[in-house]
Amino acid sequence: MSTSRRTIAATIAGAAALALVVTGCSNGGGAATGDEKITLTLATFNDFGYTDELLAQYTEEHPNVTIVQNKAATSNDARDNFFTKLGAGSGLADVEAIEVDWLAEMMQYSDKLTDLSGSDVDGRWVDWKTAAATDADGRLVGYGTDIGPEAVCYRQDLFAEAGLPSDPEAVAELLDGDWDNYYEVGQQYVDATGKPWFDSAGATYQGVVNQIQNAYEENDGTVIATENPDVKEAFTSVLEASATLSAHLGQWSDDWNAGLANGSFATMLCPGWMLGVISGNAPDISDWNVANVFPGGGGNWGGSYLTVPAQGKNTEAAREFAAWLTAPEQQLQAFTNAGTFPSQVETYTDDTLTSATNEYFNNAPVGQILIDRSNAIEVAPFKSVKYFPINDALQKALTRVDVDKSQSIEESWNQWISDVKALG
Amino acid sequence: MSAQAVDTHVGSAPAERVAPRRRRLINRQRPGWMAYGFLLAVILGSVFPLYWSFLIGSGDPTTITKQDIVWWPGGNFLTNAAAVLSNESVNFWRAIGNSIIVSTVVAFTVVLFSTLSGYAFAKLRFRGKTGLLIFVIATMAVPTQLGVVPLFIAMSKLQIAGTLAAVILPAIVSAFGVFWMTQYLSSALPYELIEAARVDGASMIRTFWHVALPAARPAAAMLGLFVFISTWTNFFWPFIVLDRQNPTLPVALSLLQSNYFVDYSVVLAGVILSTIPLLILFIVAGRQLVSGIMQGAVKG
């Protein structure tokens, strides 16, 4: 017994050692010029549309470079990973994808990201996209990948039932206007059918707040969230409307998914990436359509950037790679692969985009619709360090009233004020 | 046995009447149907999540949101399973290999070091024993979340971040394991056996090898099983520290959830697939546990 145990122990120790050796090689040292072999790691999440074929195009032009893509499942996983390794000072990929919300949090420490400005990328993106990624010193720290211009998705059958016009042009006219108009039409719908108009207060609120230039912070970083009358107005009006118009579903919850599948509400604010969510959750429903309209004109929800962490070993090569990835040609490919709407202005005149339609949405010309909506965006909300936690707390406040129904509007607002103070 | 032993009991009855009672006591009674019924109910409850996962995994993306539950599986399991295995981001076979390596090594080392330490704490005398034991238990009270950042720093300094070693090393010893073996050995290993071995002239290590280890076998098998399973299902630390090209199974499977819309039929098919190696281990380890207990090396 003793001998066999010793043999087993030795074998396992040997296997472990072998595993260490085999898996232990992960260096990427060296300068960026074209001759030395380097490995660039690219970290993304969700689905950026960077398939192996697309990445292979780069390695063909740069044979000394090997690309390794690391994917995280969700934006939250990626954020946890990103901040942990920033804190640890090592371990980040050469090119890290970041969502705009956490980019805002990074701004205070933007020196941990490499300056990516250069004449080769000037004018590539819409203004407000680059503004969000430029720090106080004028350094551009992120290259835009996709954006989320919003339109309104609606159920044409439910509209018809309620006696409202149901073809896309007519709906666009109907909903064209401000948020009060959106709520009024909604009230008509609810009066006629007794069913909810939109999915949640949370989603509607983010449409409203993204049209406010300085919602929570002044341009110099002072927090004005709790005193800003625009914020209070947005909060109160959305919740008052939600009392009758909302389906009271927490966005992204199981109930919300089931609500989509069971077709319980008639409209939804729809950025480009939401189309896939709807078609995935409700494959049996055939009456979703997209109207080329948005209350208040236009708005953006989400969107990502590629950054190059300063702790990397090949920042020059990484910058080159990131610039290539976010060039109009490559972004169009990504759009075809994953439906992520490009942020590069050149693409807006490209056929691939202007002629894109979506079969699930009754062949709506989604490409053109989103281009129009993107052009209609007037306000680039200023988001800095405290934006994310403050907005988070406000979303919770909305949930307390709309979904949980555990507090009144005033109570929830007051609790939010003390939560913001506690953020210190 | 001899009737003499029986006579010494208080209130002893004549030999013939007592003997049959003794025999019945020696052959343990089989329990009645109530015990089996109860266990069946427990097992049905235990199997439920696995079955539910299989139900969803054999359906389509909408199965999980359906209001009326269909208790019979759909026909899509193999399609979904194929989708999991062929998914290019998931790298399933590599992940299984990694998980097997990591879980086996960790289970083995934890059992070994825990049995050693448990034996020492339970049966040997040495200075500072109580204090050290309390310290061991107290270390379990430290929340693991915060340890992630310093641990990652430590792994980077040791140059093993990104490799399987970074997942194995922090898990090699377990306070839980030490505590468990201590408690088990303190009741399952009588001093008489140890003394008998020492009287026969065995050194400490021989005593450990020939007396303590066999006594510890059932608990060691159980500990090994538990550690294997918990290492297998561990997500957060491997997610942080491993390169994506070199994942363990839960990390790889989480990629099935990537994208704004999550197709749970594929995700749960993946869950079922990842449970199969554990089920195999179950059957193997199960026999070990039962046979080890039956051997009863230390029964009076």
Next chain:
Amino acid sequence: MTSTTLDDERRIRRIAFSQKLSHWDVRISPYLYISPFFILFGIVGLFPLLYTAYVSVHQWHLIGGEGDFVGLDNFAFVLQQPQFWIALRNTFSIFLFSAVPQVGFGLIIAAVLNENLRAKTFWRMGVLLPYIVAPVAVTLIFSNMFGDQYGLVNNVLRGIGIDPIQWHSQEIPSHIAIATMVNFRWTGYTALILLAGMQAISRDLYEAAAIDGASKVRQFFSITIPQLRPTLIFVIVTSTIGGLQIFDEPRLYDQFGQGGANSQWMTITIYLYNLGWGQLNFGRAAAVAWLLFLIIVLIGLLNLAITRRIAASSDVPGERRSRWTWRSVRHHEQKKVEA
């Protein structure tokens, strides 16, 4: 005494030397046996511990790194936050809802498994099945089942005519739902640990008791429970520690992972995580970690004292033994005499 020969002297020296070796063997071996644990723990356990303590007395931003030394300010701040106390309340509530059923039910299951069943392997491994299912699947199932509007449980309740319960919106229902998830996962596990302890109890004790006419229930309370004391201590201490640190289940209970819009089910570890990774305030998160550590040690000691009281008996020679332990010892001695 007459002088010994050279051989004799050598023999004596050899014996003396081997005695000395044996003496050292006994003194040093224990430390050698426990050293692997402590050495490795020093690297992977102690370092994070000390690092966290260091961080907790500084202003520390997760990205920005070390700031000024602020002494106990982080602790003072956290202790004044209503969120901290709410999280503490939630943690205890969920803990009680989960620990008590787990141990109680686990004991019952273990007692039944301890019987002389047919197909032992099947039954014993069967109760462990919930443990092998990935937590993501378990929480998916349960949070789906406990959905406020479309969940299975509320559908069933509506069917019987009871009002649906707000499993996510309200505090106590959310605690019950999460405790159910935890119990589901861990009860079989607890049962097996208790079973292993039960299997180590000598059969003779039960035989002696049965001869005296004790019922199964009496045997259970007077033999099994006292003899299980080390195992019970283990189970209660580890479930205390684990229960107060609970993280995965509450985190996955809804899509945000923050413990509810009104902190309905926010546990201390989630609060810690929100501070550290949500607000990026590492210093305060470290303070919470140390506070939690102290709380766990306190409660752990409390539970230890309670368990000792309940399972009062001992396996140390010379102390009070239960009636049937003495009987079995006498029985043993009788057998030895005959042999």
